[in-house]
Amino acid sequence: MGLCLALAYLFLLYEFMGIVTNLSAGWIAARFGLTSTLYAGLVLQILALAALTQLDPTWQVAVSVAFVMAVQGVSGVAKDLAKMSSKSAVKILAPAGEKGALFRWVAVLTGSKNAVKGVGFLLGALLLGVVGFTGAVAVMGAALAVIFAAVAVFMPSGLPVGRKGVKFREVFSKDPNVNRLSGARLFLFGARDTWFVVGIPIYFYSVLSDGTVDGNRAAFFQIGTFMAIWIIAYGLVQAAAPRLLKASNRELPEIVGLARTWAGILTLIPTVLAAAAWAGDAPDPANWLTVTLVAGLLLFGVVFALNSSLHSYLILAFTNAARVTMDVGFYYMSNAAGRLIGTLLSGVSYQLGGLTLCLATAALMSALSFVFAEQLQRTMVLAPEGA
Numbered sequence: 001m002g003l004c005l006a007l008a009y010l011f012l013l014y015e016f017m018g019i020v021t022n023l024s025a026g027w028i029a030a031r032f033g034l035t036s037t038l039y040a041g042l043v044l045q046i047l048a049l050a051a052l053t054q055l056d057p058t059w060q061v062a063v064s065v066a067f068v069m070a071v072q073g074v075s076g077v078a079k080d081l082a083k084m085s086s087k088s089a090v091k092i093l094a095p096a097g098e099k100g101a102l103f104r105w106v107a108v109l110t111g112s113k114n115a116v117k118g119v120g121f122l123l124g125a126l127l128l129g130v131v132g133f134t135g136a137v138a139v140m141g142a143a144l145a146v147i148f149a150a151v152a153v154f155m156p157s158g159l160p161v162g163r164k165g166v167k168f169r170e171v172f173s174k175d176p177n178v179n180r181l182s183g184a185r186l187f188l189f190g191a192r193d194t195w196f197v198v199g200i201p202i203y204f205y206s207v208l209s210d211g212t213v214d215g216n217r218a219a220f221f222q223i224g225t226f227m228a229i230w231i232i233a234y235g236l237v238q239a240a241a242p243r244l245l246k247a248s249n250r251e252l253p254e255i256v257g258l259a260r261t262w263a264g265i266l267t268l269i270p271t272v273l274a275a276a277a278w279a280g281d282a283p284d285p286a287n288w289l290t291v292t293l294v295a296g297l298l299l300f301g302v303v304f305a306l307n308s309s310l311h312s313y314l315i316l317a318f319t320n321a322a323r324v325t326m327d328v329g330f331y332y333m334s335n336a337a338g339r340l341i342g343t344l345l346s347g348v349s350y351q352l353g354g355l356t357l358c359l360a361t362a363a364l365m366s367a368l369s370f371v372f373a374e375q376l377q378r379t380m381v382l383a384p385e386g387a
Contacts, residue, residue, distance in 0.1 A: 026327070039152070042144065188311065230298065237306065259310040270362040278356045
């Protein structure tokens with residue numbers, strides 16, 4: 001098995017568990033209450049971190065990899081339970097009478113989450129260097145335990161408490177807008193992870209590493225820093241999306257039109273980058289191809305963030321209080337499916353055709369996201385309350 005595929009496989013269980021969790025978490029929240037899934041996500045993540053502290057360097061490599069993959073699966077469940085619960089709560093808690101409030105609230109929540117994720121990359125690297133792997137995991141677990149206690153104390157009232165008669169089949173929406181938006185979301189995140197997970201990191205490693213121990217460490221640090229900055233900037237743009245798009249005074253059909261337009265713009269970026277890679281020269285930190293890739297991927301991050309923020313608003317606009325957890329769960333199931341497909345394609349495409357095929361595949365995924373987004377404007381049927 002090639003290195004690219006091996007790296008991709010390490011993330012597949014995590015993404016697969018995201019699909020399973022999101023598909024069922026919406027129903028669980030609708031049946032047992034929204035706070036139950038939020039608490040379950042936090043507790044599972046604390047337990048997963050506690051399990052990681054038991055990783056023994058004397059274990060065989062195969063055992064260590066299997067153990068970490070299993071814990072990654074639990075972490076995937078925990079993350080998606082907490083994310084689905086938080087995003088659904090915005091629909092309930094956002095001021096109903098204030099125009100543009102829902103978009104602002106969901107943009108701030110989603111953007112801050114991703115900015116913090118990027119900061120986490122840097123803090124994780126710092127903790128690894130200062131206190132080592134076990135110490136870093138223990139610090140994260142302790143911090144999350146404090147957060148769990150604070151959430152339990154300050155949880156706002158008014159969140160859904162659950163309905164006994166909810167059937168699992170209700171997770172699948174009959175609203176075409178919810179289904180088409182979920183399709184657009186699937187291919188949007190597939191487009192990102194097709195280059196983000198394996199292809200670009202390996203390419204940058206080939207550019208930056210000189211093969212020595214110090215050179216390898218420097219390359220890992222530079223690549224990790226670039227990814228962290230990309231995620232932080234992506235989160236900041238997400239949070240600012242309502243202002244950047246001047247969405248406060250726009251009606252829902254206009255915002256659907258924006259989603260269509262920005263999906264088309266996104267498709268152009270990996271298409272141009274794939275053409276540049278096809279015409280490019282040998283890897284070199286200072287050559288035009290590397291500079292073009294860095295600039296292009298930063299631009300991709302800005303446009304991707306605007307697309308993601310529009311999607312995050314639209315799923316809440318399309319649903320209602322009675323169905324919010326199920327529609328958001330289904331939507332994030334599509335999100336996880338896109339990441340899984342993108343992760344696998346990242347390894348496969350880079351293995352078969354290098355950077356050019358990797359970016360071309362990302363362009364195809366972006367185009368498919370545009371196809372689904374383009375259809376949203378044709379059916380503006382919103383689910384009635386209680387449907």
